[in-house]
Amino acid sequence: MSSGKRSLTALLLLALTALLVVYGVDTLRLAGDRDKKIAVVLKTTDIRSEYWRTVREGMELAAKELDVDIEITGPLSDTDADGQIRMIGEALAKKPDAFVLGATDPLRLEDAVRDVKRSGAKLILIDADVPGGQPASLVATDHAEAGRIAGKSMVSPLEKATFQVAVLGDRTRTPAQHERLRGLEEAFAETPVVDYVGMHEFGGQEDDAYVRTGMLLDQFPDLRGIVGLNEQATVGAAKAIKERGLSGRVKLVSFDSSIYEIKLLEEGTLQATVVQKPFNMGYLAIESAARALRGVKLDPRLNIEAHVITKDNLYTQGNQELLFPLVD
Amino acid sequence: MIKGWTADAFKFRSIQISLSVAFLCLILFSILVTSLISYRLSAQSVERNSEHYISEIVQQVNLNLQSYINNMENIGILALTNKDLKYYIESTSFLLEEDVRPYEKKISDLFQSILVTRKDIASIMVFGYNGRIVSDRRITSLNPNSRIEEQPWYKNAKKEGGRSVISSPHVQNIIQNEYRWVVSLSRELKSADGITGEGIFLVDLNLSVIKEICSQINLGKRGYVFILDSEGSIVHHPQQKLIASNLKSELIDEVMTTGTGSFTAGAGGGKRIYTIQETHFGWKIVGVAYANELIVNQQQIRMSYLLWTVLALVIALILSFYLSRRLSSPIKRLQLQMKKVEKGDFDVRTEALPENEIGQLGRTFNVMVGRIKELMEQIIQNEHFKRKSELKVLQSQINPHFLYNTLDSIIWMAERRKHEEVVEMTSSLAKLFRAIINRNDETVPVRVELEHITHYLSIQKMRYKDKLDFRIEADPAMMDYKLPKIILQPIVENAIYHGIKNKPGLGMIRISGSVHEQHLEFVIADNGIGMEPERLEHILKPSEGPTASIGISNVNERIRLFGGEYGIRIKSAPGDGTEVTVLLPKLT
Incomplete structure (x- = not known):
């Protein structure tokens, strides 16, 4: 009879184990991916930055x-x-599995990015590269390509006569602006009708750009095209062009789309503007991070x-969607 | 091999295990079937419920949207019926330049009073074909760069001639420095005759209202609601931007062809249920829910079913074990008793038997064992009786030839007038017979037995004359011990007939008796022709062979009745004589 009792206990134990195993497996399965965390540190969380809000x-x-x-x-x-840098540290303390970073100042973030890499989290950089970052993927606008597109939009296909074009940029020379300029120059080099008169620097404020444009227009009376590398350049240049009644005669091309630039577009002073797709950038950054966590090898540059x-x-x-992001 | 293995696996050696397995299989089967069926039923009901739920949600979105659109239309009607407004934009009215402003203010006040209560309305405006414009603002500064006549809401309202038109969401840029996402309801205002158009009335609804309605909807984690207008372009979609840049696609064609109703798309984890409702103003509201999320519930159900099934199985296991043990334990007890019987214990009885077939079996078993015991005892008694009677037969069995021969010898001696020999032989014969017949006791003292053998041998010696001689040497200490009757005579008879009779020359028989610690010993030795080993072998076996050997084996058996250590040993070789050793118990 004792053997009967023993086997009864064994049976009970077996059943209990089965129960626990089933329960454990199920809980684990349900938990699954939920544990994977993605930390995101944006360049700014300022709600006035439509770009980053859209990202x-x-x-x-x-x-x-x-x-x-x-x-x-x-x-x-x-x-x-x-x-x-402080926020990167705080985010790392929570041991994320992936890290998405939109760098404020790439040069100063090198160390912080190295910390991220050392933590073992998959690194996705967005908007701008960081020297020595070697991220799993860099999700950013191809500014050189944007520059090329801007350069091409300066020239309508019917244009036959050669015309002078200048570029207006400030002294900060951000990587984005640098790339844009490179793309522009490439595009101009490919277009014989464009007589590129070079890149001209201004102080950085709208008024500086306005003054510089006036000087340019004086210097090159036949100038028929200006490319503003940033908003200040564009708005300042537009003011000078309008003042001299040259709207439509001097083509103005810019990057990004502030409300002022849109108004300039509406009134015809601004010929074209090349915009980025921050929503896509944000979406693809997270999608890439999720894929990296699933072990998929990412394209180093998206x-x-x-x-x-x-x-x-x-x-x-x-x-409309691109220019007027409807953010809550 | 495998077949054999499975066959073996189902041949259980214990009835309890067989029963357990049988119960278990039964219970397992029934539990699994019932759980499966009820799981499927509840899963189906969950799915039906969630489909119903989605369509309710979509219906709700529809109602909300419609209430907004209805409000806009009501505002339109309000404007239409306003006399001031009519007069203000009527081409036939003659308003002096100084009168325009008060009219404008009055209408503007009306619009403002409407707007005060409504946050969802972005603006109300009227564009008279006569060039007069009035809005909910005191001073309406229009965007000089927007061409109102080219805007879809304007063109479509004009085309529709008096019916209201709902636009797709767009950025309204007609007011300077304002770029708002709106849905426009526009309508042509008619003159008093109801035919001539006098202007366009516009109400803009903030798109955020629609977005809010849609984003508040919860269709699981990944589910969403989107809205298409009558042409199939997107009014609202959470992934609008991705679709615009071709990163995502939506099943717009399918939705457009389906109308109100639902369909499923995708497979596996991406399986989605599209539920579509058409609104009366032409938009389609589509709820998209991921099947595996609706089945979040289903998964919980599955989980709890699994747990309950496991629990039920555990109980079933214990129950089947307990039941089978209860059923099989009396059988086991019976088996145990039978084992005892097998070993020869006929005193066992099974007790505490249940009132069922097994109990009956046990009782029958008891009766059977009792009967066997009786029979056994009877057999033992019979055997005993048989032995006794056999013994008697043997004791009385004096070889008739011996008697004839002896009598012949007496006759022969009488004829030769050898009176002394006749007397001697006859007296020996008489004494011999007295020893055999008269004593009714089973055992006799050694002395008597020795007398008996002496008489026998004397007779034989007279008959065989020169051929036979004998000598008896016995320890005087043994004379009073007792031994079964007629032990020595068959052995001596055997020695004469098979050993000495066929031997040329004098045959000598020596009988010696000695007392030992545990037993008495007689040795009967002859110098006859001896025996072949084969013969030696079956001389001690009963039943077969000549009568003389029956005698020896019978003697042996009779001695062995006193114990296995007693009996007869024979040593013999052809030409070498025979020596028979008899070990006997020390009986007193």
Whole structure:
């Protein structure tokens, strides 16, 4: 009879183990990916920055769709490198599995990026590269390509006569501007009708650009095209062109789309502007991170295409979306 | 091999295990079947419920949207019926330049009073074909670069001639420095005759209202709601930007062809259920839910089913074990008793038997064992009796030839007038017979037995004359011990007939008796022709062979009745004589 009792106990134990195993496996299975965390440190979380708000929107949509955990932080000011470095440290303390970073000042972030890499988290850089970062993927606009597109949009296909074109940029020379200029120069070199008169620097303020444009227009009376590398350059140049009644005669091409640039487009002073797709950048950054976590090898460089907006296509469905992001 | 293995695997050696397995299989089967069926039923109901739920949600979105659109239309009607507005834009009205402004203010006040209560409305405006413009703002500064006549809402309203038109979402840029995402409801205002158009009335609804309605909807983690207009372009889609840049696609064609209803798309983890509702103003509201998320519930159900099934199985296991043990334990007890019987214990009885077939079996077993015991005892008694009677037969069995021969010898001696020999032989014969017949006791003292053998040998010696001689040497200490009757005579008879009779010359028989610690010993030795080993072998075996050997084997058996250590040993070789050793118990 004792053998009977023993086997009864064994049976009970067996059943209990089976129960536990089933329960454990199921809980584990349900938990699964949920544990994977993606930390995001943006260049800025300033709600006035439409660009970064849109990036964030794209990220949040991707996170919802892919069912991953993301935690987004970032300094209030897009120049606060120290704040960003501190935030990277704080995010790393939570031991994320992947790290998405939009660098404020790439040169000053080298150490912080190295820390991220050392933590073992998959690194995805967005918007700008960081020297020595060697991320799993860099998700950014191809600014050189944007420059090329801008350069091409300066020239209408019917243009036969040669005309002079100048580029206006400030002294900061951000990597983005640098790349844009490179793309522009390439495009001009390929277009025989363009007589490129070079890149001209201005102080950095709108007024500086305005003054510099006036000087340029005086210096090159036949100048028929100006490319503003940033908003200040464009708005300042537009002011000078309008003042001299040269709207339409001097073509102005710019990058990005502030409300002022849009108004300039509407009124025809601005010929075209090349815009980025921050929503796509945010979405693809999170998608890449999620893929990296699943062990997929990523393309080291994921280019987000740039898009030309002119007065004519300003209000098409897709471009409205790009230019007037509807953010909550 | 495998077949053999499986066959072996199902041949259980214990009835309890067989029963357990049988119970278990039965219970397992029934539990699995019932769980499976009920799981499927509840999974189906979950799916039905969630489909119902989605369509309710989409319906809700539809109602919300419609209430907004209805409000806009109501505002339109309000404007239409306003006399001031009519007069203001009527081409036939003659308003002096100084009168325009008060009219404008009045209408503007009306619009403002509407707007105060409504956050969802971005603006209300009227564009008279006569060039007069009035809005909800005191001073309407229009964007000089926007061409109102080219805007879709304007063109479409004009085309529709009096019916209201809902636009797709767009950025409204007609007011300077304002770029708002709106949905426009526009309508042509008619003159008093109801035919001539006088202007366009516009109400802009903030798109964020629609986005909010849609984003508040919860269709699982990944599910979403999107809206298409009558042409199939997207009014709202959470992934609008991705679709615009071709990073994502949506099943717009399918939705457009389906109308109100639902369909499923994708497979595996991407399986989605599209639920579509058409609104009366031409938009399609589509709820998209991921099947595996609706089945989040289903997964929980599966989980709890699994757990309950496992629990039920555990109980079933214990139950089947307990039941089978209860059923098989009386059988086991019976088996144990039978084993005892097998070993020869006929005193066992099974007790505490249940009132069923097994109990009956046990009782029958008891009766059977009792009967066997009786029979055994009877057999033993019979055997004993048989031995006794056999012994008697043997004791009385004096070889008739011996008697004839002896009598012949007496006759022969009488004829030769050898009176002394006749007397001697006859007296020996008489004494011999007295020893055999008269004593009714089973055992006799050694002395008597020795007398008996002496008489026998004397007779034989007279008959064989020169051929036979004998000598008896016995320890005087043994004379009073007892031994079974007629032990020595068959052995001596055997020695004469098979050993000495066929031997040329004098045959000598020596009988010696000695007392030992545990037994008495007689040795009967002759110098006859001896025996072949084969003969030696079956001389001690009963039943077969000549009568004389029956005698020896019978003697042996009778001695062995006293114990296995007693009996007869024979040593013999052809030409070498025979020596028979008899070991006997020391009986007193």
